[in-house]
Amino acid sequence: MATKTIFFTLILSFISLVSCQTSQLVNKTTPETGMFKVAILYPNGEDKTFDMDYYEKKHMPMVAGFIGKNLKFYEIDKGIAGRTPNDKVPFLAIGYFYIGDIAEYNQAIAQNRDAVVSDFKNYTNIQPVVQISEIKHLVHHDLK
Numbered sequence: 001m002a003t004k005t006i007f008f009t010l011i012l013s014f015i016s017l018v019s020c021q022t023s024q025l026v027n028k029t030t031p032e033t034g035m036f037k038v039a040i041l042y043p044n045g046e047d048k049t050f051d052m053d054y055y056e057k058k059h060m061p062m063v064a065g066f067i068g069k070n071l072k073f074y075e076i077d078k079g080i081a082g083r084t085p086n087d088k089v090p091f092l093a094i095g096y097f098y099i100g101d102i103a104e105y106n107q108a109i110a111q112n113r114d115a116v117v118s119d120f121k122n123y124t125n126i127q128p129v130v131q132i133s134e135i136k137h138l139v140h141h142d143l144k
Helices: 002-023 052-070 102-111 113-122
Strands: 036-043 071-078 091-099 129-134
Touching: 036 102, 052 071, 052 091, 052 102, 052 113, 091 102, 102 113
Parallel strands: none
Antiparallel strands: 036 091, 036 129, 071 091
16 A cells, blocks of 8 residues: 555656646747847838738748748737827837848748748838847846
8 A cells, every 4th residue: 555655646746847847948939149030120101001910910921931940939019109109100010030040041031032022012012121130138027
């Protein structure tokens, strides 16, 4: 009987340890130092249009597919205000691709450039501005 109790206790302990480790897995949608961020900015202006629904559901997933395994995750920002609530939004939208390798990203985009550029007309009349940055420093603020 004591052997069964010890065995059962060991099994429960193992399950507890596994569940603790699982809850502490690293979030794969968190930027990391050394990662690269591709920002695609869509400046606001007179007569500028932007279809956020299409961008979210069609364009960004399409480009993400071209980037493949080099893509860690992506984000989409919808501009809602400028510096103050009364200022016009400077960018209607900003898309971000977080990647591990710039050369691999450039190759993927170059191979699919026609598809990417020809899709612009489906959601905007804006020529986007692109900036590629290296993430150099991260600070996570814990409010405990």
